[in-house]
Amino acid sequence: MSNKVIYKEIENNGIGFYGLLGLMGLFIWGGAVAFFTMEHHGHYISGMDNQIVWGMPHIFAIFLIVAASGALNVGSIGTVFGKKVYQPLGRLSGLLATVLLVGGLIILLLDLGRPDHVVEMFKGHLNFKSIFAWNMILYGGFIALVGLYIWTMMDRKAKKYYKPVGFSAFTWRLILTTGTGSIFGFLVARQAYDAAIMAPLFIVLSFSTGLAVFIVVTMATYKMTGRPIGDVILNKLRYLLGIFILGLLLLEATRHLTNLYATEHHAVEAFILDGDNIYTTLFWFGFVLFGSLLPVALVYCRQLINNRTSLFVAALLTIMGGFSLLYVIVIGGQAFPLELFPNAVVTSDSFDGVMNHYSPSMYEVLLGLGGVAVMLALFMVAVKVLRFMPTSLADNVVDPHTK
Amino acid sequence: MSNPQNINSYRRKFMQGIGVTAAAATLAPGMLLREVQASNKEGYVTDKVRWGMLIDTNKLVEGGQEVVNACKKEHGWGAEAHSNERQKASWVRKVTVTEKTTGYVNQLPVMCQHCETAPCVDVCPTGASMKRADGIVLVNKHICIGCRYCMMACPYKARSFVHESLFDQHADSPRGKGTVESCTMCVHRVDEGKEPACVEASNGAIVFGDLNDPNSNISQKLKAEDGKQIRADLGLNTGVRYQGI
Numbered sequence: 106m107s108n109k110v111i112y113k114e115i116e117n118n119g120i121g122f123y124g125l126l127g128l129m130g131l132f133i134w135g136g137a138v139a140f141f142t143m144e145h146h147g148h149y150i151s152g153m154d155n156q157i158v159w160g161m162p163h164i165f166a167i168f169l170i171v172a173a174s175g176a177l178n179v180g181s182i183g184t185v186f187g188k189k190v191y192q193p194l195g196r197l198s199g200l201l202a203t204v205l206l207v208g209g210l211i212i213l214l215l216d217l218g219r220p221d222h223v224v225e226m227f228k229g230h231l232n233f234k235s236i237f238a239w240n241m242i243l244y245g246g247f248i249a250l251v252g253l254y255i256w257t258m259m260d261r262k263a264k265k266y267y268k269p270v271g272f273s274a275f276t277w278r279l280i281l282t283t284g285t286g287s288i289f290g291f292l293v294a295r296q297a298y299d300a301a302i303m304a305p306l307f308i309v310l311s312f313s314t315g316l317a318v319f320i321v322v323t324m325a326t327y328k329m330t331g332r333p334i335g336d337v338i339l340n341k342l343r344y345l346l347g348i349f350i351l352g353l354l355l356l357e358a359t360r361h362l363t364n365l366y367a368t369e370h371h372a373v374e375a376f377i378l379d380g381d382n383i384y385t386t387l388f389w390f391g392f393v394l395f396g397s398l399l400p401v402a403l404v405y406c407r408q409l410i411n412n413r414t415s416l417f418v419a420a421l422l423t424i425m426g427g428f429s430l431l432y433v434i435v436i437g438g439q440a441f442p443l444e445l446f447p448n449a450v451v452t453s454d455s456f457d458g459v460m461n462h463y464s465p466s467m468y469e470v471l472l473g474l475g476g477v478a479v480m481l482a483l484f485m486v487a488v489k490v491l492r493f494m495p496t497s498l499a500d501n502v503v504d505p506h507t508k
Numbered sequence: 509m510s511n512p513q514n515i516n517s518y519r520r521k522f523m524q525g526i527g528v529t530a531a532a533a534t535l536a537p538g539m540l541l542r543e544v545q546a547s548n549k550e551g552y553v554t555d556k557v558r559w560g561m562l563i564d565t566n567k568l569v570e571g572g573q574e575v576v577n578a579c580k581k582e583h584g585w586g587a588e589a590h591s592n593e594r595q596k597a598s599w600v601r602k603v604t605v606t607e608k609t610t611g612y613v614n615q616l617p618v619m620c621q622h623c624e625t626a627p628c629v630d631v632c633p634t635g636a637s638m639k640r641a642d643g644i645v646l647v648n649k650h651i652c653i654g655c656r657y658c659m660m661a662c663p664y665k666a667r668s669f670v671h672e673s674l675f676d677q678h679a680d681s682p683r684g685k686g687t688v689e690s691c692t693m694c695v696h697r698v699d700e701g702k703e704p705a706c707v708e709a710s711n712g713a714i715v716f717g718d719l720n721d722p723n724s725n726i727s728q729k730l731k732a733e734d735g736k737q738i739r740a741d742l743g744l745n746t747g748v749r750y751q752g753i
Contacts, residue, residue, distance in 0.1 A: 148686070155594060155598065158659045217653045218685070219652060226653070230651045231634065237657055238633040292627075292660055293627060294661055453602060454602070457603055461594075
């Protein structure tokens with residue numbers, strides 16, 4: 106039997122494939138209904154208001170966008186760092202990165218107050234001082250570059266461009282996540298933001314969540330298509346996930362410790378780390394305990410070596426942890442009141458000086474889930490019509506030196 | 509078994525479909541949508557002047573409530589039918605400040621401070637958030653996409669997002685569902701040589717004028733008595749200054 110990596114479309118034509126695609130369609134329909142309802146009535150039917158201006162859709166969107174650049178890492182490790190074991194996963198990595206970004210951008214676009222006005226940006230109304238405007242270009246460039254990257258992997262005639270395009274895509278993705286983190290990095294007005302560490306924090310967050318999504322989607326797809334996947338590649342991904350989670354914990358700890366160094370930030374840090382609110386619960390239980398320490402334990406526990414369920418659960422927990430962290434950053438940061446007058450208690454009938462409350466509406470959750478469904482549906486259609494998936498990722502295929 | 513030729517033809521059609529859809533999505537907006545543009549007042553507004561306001565909180569009879577009422581009357585905000593209290597527009601609000609150490613209580617109206625280096629202008633992706641040459645910070649509703657990044661960036665919480673459809677708007681104060689708005693310094697009145705509505709209603713507590721003109725009333729008063737900026741530490745060089753805070 107040949108050990109060559111062979112890529113083939115998935116052959117699933119049964120009720121399983123179309124049933125799952127139909128389920129995604131249902132969620133996409135739900136997202137569309139949510140969008141049109143919010144578009145028709147206005148955002149008053151959402152849980153967002155003039156105090157919490159970014160809500161659940163933004164958490165979904167930022168999660169998907171951040172995970173998109175992280176999902177490309179698997180391919181980059183093969184291309185940029187020359188690790189041959191990862192190379193068969195390159196196409197899947199590029200595909201997942203693209204569909205994640207598309208899913209995230211759709212949510213972001215459909216939550217806008219006037220999505221139709223985005224046309225104006227294409228007519229040249231772009232403010233290059235805005236990191237948002239830069240992000241538009243970074244996102245577009247990312248999709249184009251990853252498209253090229255996939256092409257260099259799929260077309261033998263384009264093989265010579267594989268390395269340079271792979272390098273470019275890797276560099277671009279680092280800049281992209283820097284841009285996403287910088288959205289929060291330079292908001293002088295908000296106590297919880299305005300820290301340059303946001304950019305590297307988002308990069309490491311993308312490493313862990315992107316890889317976690319890659320692991321979940323790849324394991325599920327191989328299971329459902331009945332294609333073999335070996336322990337060699339899974340254990341590589343397993344330990345990589347462990348390192349990325351620890352890296353994220355380190356950066357997040359640094360962010361809080363450096364904030365705590367300045368006494369003026371003690372109030373906002375106490376609000377997040379030791380408050381009687383959802384953010385403290387999500388931070389310690391959602392992110393730290395169940396979203397980081399537990400998956401790290403599952404990854405490194407000696408009794409669980411080669412245990413696929415533990416890897417799958419660890420990846421799912423990492424996704425939950427990243428989502429929790431984003432909730433704490435995005436919502437928690439807005440919930441803490443703006444400081445108009447330091448050393449004074451500020452009150453008004455417009456909610457000055459109060460901890461702002463937020464509870465997401467059904468529409469926002471549906472819109473977010475719709476974006477996730479778009480991403481999964483695009484992935485399913487793509488692996489069905491194009492040759493993204495190796496027929497086997499068994500040990501003897503990905504690593505010929507393995508017995 | 510599928511015929512490989514069929515698969516290839518299927519794939520070709522699929523890729524063609526993607527191409528056609530992308531092309532249509534790119535071209536359609538330009539061909540189908542009517543362009544709406546505000547009247548061009550170039551040459552009318554000049555950077556020789558910089559409009560500003562000086563608010564003496566000691567002279568405010570109602571602690572700023574009279575300012576809020578006048579602004580609401582002039583622009584018609586705050587009466588949104590469906591929005592809850594947290595969602596209703598608030599262009600200016602009366603804020604009560606209690607000094608933690610001394611317990612001294614002060615009240616003042618807080619609105620867009622018309623910063624020289626406005627964070628909302630910096631972060632706006634389309635340039636809808638803009639500063640006129642004469643220093644008035646405005647939102648161009650025709651290109652505002654409603655992303656609310658300016659609201660995240662404003663240190664004064666001076667901006668509101670319109671959460672619902674609006675009816676019976678004031679002719680001089682166009683607003684729109686899904687866009688962001690804030691104090692316009694009554695630009696429609698200023699352009700006609702009049703003072704903002706809040707200044708008129710303040711019984712002399714607010715002085716309006718040209719900060720660039722050393723002989724203007726506001727400049728003379730600032731030079732003689734000084735005026736404070738809220739969050740001066742941010743270095744935004746606000747066009748709205750306060751006395752008595």
